Amino acid sequence: MKLITMTRRAAAASLLAMTGAAIAPAAVAQEDFPTKPVRILVPFGPGGLADITMRLAAEKFREILGQQFVVENHPGAGGVAAANELLKAEPDGHTLIVMSNGTTIATSLFETLGYDPQEQFAPISTLAWFDLGFFVNPESDYEELTDVVSYAQENPGMLNIGTINPGSTQNLSAEYFVAVTGIDANIITYRTSPDILAALIRGEIDLVFESPTAFASAMESGQAKILATTGSQRNPSLPDVPTAEQAGVEGYQVEGWNALWTLAGTPEPVIETLHEAIVEVANMPEIQERFAELNTRAQPLTPEEMAERFEADRAQWAQVIEDAGIETR
Amino acid sequence: MSDTFLNLGLGFQTALSLENLMFCMFGVTLGTFVGVLPGIGALATISMCLPLTFYLDPVSAIIMLAGIFYGAQYGSSTASILLNLPGSAPAAVTCLDGYPMAQQGRSGVALFLTTIASFIGGSFSIMLMIVFAPMLASVAISFSSAEYFSIMVLALVAASTLSNGSFLKGVTMTAVGILLGLVGTDISSGTARFTFGSVTLSDGISLVALAMGLFGISEILTNLSRGNYTAIDPRSITLRSLIPTRADMRRFWPSSGRGTLIGSVVGILPGTGPTIATFMSYAAEKRIAKDSSIFGKGAIEGVAAPESANNSSVQAAFIPTLTLGIPGDAIMAVMLGALMLHGITPGPQLIINQPELFWGVIASFWIGNLFLLVLNIPMIGLWVRLLTVPYHILYPAMLFFICIGVYSVNNSSFDVLIALIFGVLGYGMMKFGFSPAPLLLGFVLGPLLEEHFRRALLLSRGDLTVFVMRPVSLLFLALTLLVLLLSMRWFRTLPRRFGRKALQRNE
Secondary structure, three states, X not given: OHHHHHHHHXXXXXXXXXXXXXXXXXXXXHHHOOOOOEEEXXXXXXXXXXXXXXXXXXXXXXXXXXXXXXXXXXXXXXXXXHHHHHHOOOOOOOXXXXXXXXXXXXXXXXXXXXXXXXXXXXXXXXXXXXXXXXXXXXXXXXXXXXXXXXXXXXXXXXXXXXXXXXXXXXXXXXXHHHHHHOOOEEEEEEOOHHHHXXXXXXXXXXXXXXXXXXXXXXXXXXXXXEEEEOOOOOXXXXXXXXXXXXXXXXXXXXXXXXXXXXXXXXXXXXXXXXXXXXXHHHOOHHHXXXXXXXXXXXXXOOHHHHHHHHHHHHHHHHHHHHHOOXXXX | OHHHHHHHHHHHHHHOOHHHHHHHHHHHXXXXXXXXXXXXXXXXXXXXXXXXXXXXXXXXXXXXXXXXXXXXXXXXXXXXXXXXXXXXXXXXXXXHHHHHHHHOOOHHHXXXXXXXXXXXXXXXXXXXXXXXXXXXXXXXXXXXXXXXXXXXXXXXXXXXXXXXXXXXXXXXXXXXXXXXXXXXXXXXXXXXXXXXXXXXXXXXXXXXXXXXXXXXXXXXXXXXXXXXXXXXXXXXOOHHHHOOOHHHHHHHHHHHHHHHHHHHHHHOOOOOHHHHHHHHHHHHXXXXXXXXXXXXXXXXXHHHHHHHHHHHHHHHOHHXXXXXXXXXXXXXXXXXXXXXXXXXXXXXXXXXXXXXXXHHHHHHHHHHHHHHHHHHHHHHHHHHHHHHOOHXXXXXXXXXXXXXXXXXXXXXXXXXXXXXXXXXXXXXXXXXOOOHHHXXXXXXXXXXXXXHHHHHHHHOOOOOOHHHHOHHHHHHHHHHHHHHHHOOHHHHOHHHHHHHHHHHHHO
C-alpha cells in the first residue's frame, strides 16, 4: 500500500516540476548542462548486456561532457524500480534511464505498471542494438532453420523450444515464431541462460532462443550450434549466419535495443546536447569495436525516430501477447 | 592417475607463485570480512572487484575472486552463531544450534568447530574435484527436472524433522513457507500470484530480506521484550573457553564427515546445492542421533554437519562452472563473466587448453582453505568479544547493518520494509512456539519443487511415470520412502518381531 502512495506522490511531484519547467522555458541554457554528475538508472542487475554497454558509454560521455556519468542498477520487474527513481528526480537532464524493448513488452504485459514511459519520459536516442540467435544441439540433424520448422510440421506438438522467463524478449520471440510459422510446439521456460544451455546439451530441448552474447562461449566450445539470427540484417560478428528471413522464414524479425530516455519536460536544448553526445559515442571506432565484441551494434536514433520505434514495438508485442493468449499481470 | 599428480604439480607450481599467493590471501581475507557482515555478501563484493581484475593475469584474477567467495562462506557462520543473523539460506541452518551455543557462552567453541568443519568439507571436495572433475560435471548436467524433483522431495521429507516440538507446527510452517515462495511471477506460465496488483511483488519476496527478518530482527525484538539482557563478562572469555572438550570432539568428527559426504554429493547440482546440502545434513544428524531432543539447544552435531556440508558443496559448485561453463548461481555467473572478459572460454576444453589455469585455481583453493584456517582461529577471540558490547549499542548497530545489507542486494527500500515485516512476524512465531527454519526451507524449495514437477511433466507430455522410469529419480524416490518408513515405529521394530517369530517357530 505504502508503495503505491509513494509512486503517486512521486508522480505528482514530477507533474508539478513539469508545470514549473513549462512556465519557465529554457531557464537552463544549453551551456549550463551538465552542472553536476549525471545518473544513469539501469533497470537490470550488474553484468548484463545493457549494463556493460552503458558502462562503456558512460566513460565516453564523461570525456565529452566533462561530468561524471554514474551507472546505478535498480533491477526489478518491468523496470518499475528504476522508473520510480527517475520520477523522484528533477526534469533537468541530470537523471537518465535505460529503456529497452523489454519496456515496450512490459507496458502490455503489466496491467498496472505504475508509470507510462510514453507520457512521463522523453526519448533521447538508442545506443545498442542486438538480435537473438536460433540455437540447436550440434549433434542433432538440424542443418538449417527450415529443418526445424519441417520437423515441427511433421510431428505436431513434439518440438521443444527453450527460453528464459515467460514475458522476456526471448520468450515472446519464440511465441512470435510459433505464430508466424504456424507450427505446434512446446515452449518451455527456464530461470537462466545457463539452465537452458544445460537443457540443450542433455537433449531435453530442440531449439533455443537466446542472445549470441549469452551463448558466445557455448558456440565457441561446440556446445551449441547457431542456425540463424533474428535481425533485419546479419549480425556483424557472425557474417556466415543467415537471418531468419534469409533462412526461409518470411516475415519474422526481432531486434532488441537499449536506449537512453529522461523525464518528460526536460528542456529541449538539454536533450539536444545529450543526443549529440550519444551520436558521437556511437560513431567512435573504439565503441563500435567493443560493442561488436559483445555481439551488439552501436547505432543512434533521433528522439522522434526513437518515439516511433517504441510505439511500433509496443504495438507488435501487444499483438504477440494477445495472439499467444498470454495472461497479463 | 599419474597424469593427475603431474597436473596437480603444475597447479601447485602456479598457485604457489608469490603473486598468486598474495592474491589468494587478499581474496580470502576480504571474503572473511564481508562474510561476517550480514547481507553484504560475496556477490556484491565480487561484482565490485570485477573491474580490478582487468589489470590482472586471468589466473590471479580467478584465484582472488574465488577466494572472496569461499572466504565469505567461512565468515558467514560468524554472524549466524553470534547474532542469529543468517545472510543466506545455508547460514540459517547454522543458526539453529550455533546461536543457542553462543547463548550458553560456548560461542568460542562453536566458531572454532565451524572453522574446522569448513576446512574438512572444503578440503574433501577439492580432492574430489582433482580426481573426478570431468566425470562429475557430466553427471551433474545429465540431471533433468525429474531428478531435481525427486531430490527435492527427499530434502523436504528428510527435513520435516527440522522444527523442535510439535510436528504439526513444523508442517504448518513449511506450508506457509511454500505459500510465501509462490508470491511473484510463475516461471512456467508467467502468471502473477499473490501480488495483489503490485508490480514490485511480481519479482517475489527477497530471500535475504526474509531470512534477516525472521531470524535477526525477530531475535532483537524477543530479547528486548524479555528485558533481561545480560552482556557477557569480557573476563569470562579465556583461551580455555575457546577450546572444545574431548567429548565435544568425539561428537564432532563423525558429524563433520557425514556433512562433508552429503555436501559433496549434492553440491555439484547447479543452483540449489548448498541449501539442500545443509538442510539435508542437519536432518540426517537429527535422524540418526540417539537423543534428537538436544538439537536446537546447542548440539555440536547441528553445527558441524551443516558447516562441513556447506563448504564442501560450495567448493564442488566450481566443477560445472569450470568444466562445462555452466554456472550454478549468480556468483558463479559473475565468475564466468570474469573469465570471459579475459578472453577465456570456460567449457569442456578448459582443462586441455588452459591446464595451468584450471589446476592452478584448484590448487589455490586448498591453499586458500589453509589460509582461512590460520586466519580464522586467532580471530575467534576477537569476534566473541562482539557479544560483550552492551545491547543499547549492539542492537541499533545490528539493525543498521541488516537494513544496509538487505538494501544493497537490489538497491531496494521495499526489501527493507519486507525484512521489518518478517521481523515482527518472526517475533510472533517465536512467542507461539513456531520455528522459522521449516518456513525458510519451504520458501526456498517449494517453488523449485513446483517448477521442476511442471517442467518434467511438460517434457514428458504429461506422463507421470517419468519420475519412476528414470533410474536416478527412482533412486531418490526410493530413498525418500526409506526415510519415511524409518521414521515409523512399526517399521523399525519389524526385524525384531520377525526374528522373534522365527525363533518361536524353531522351538
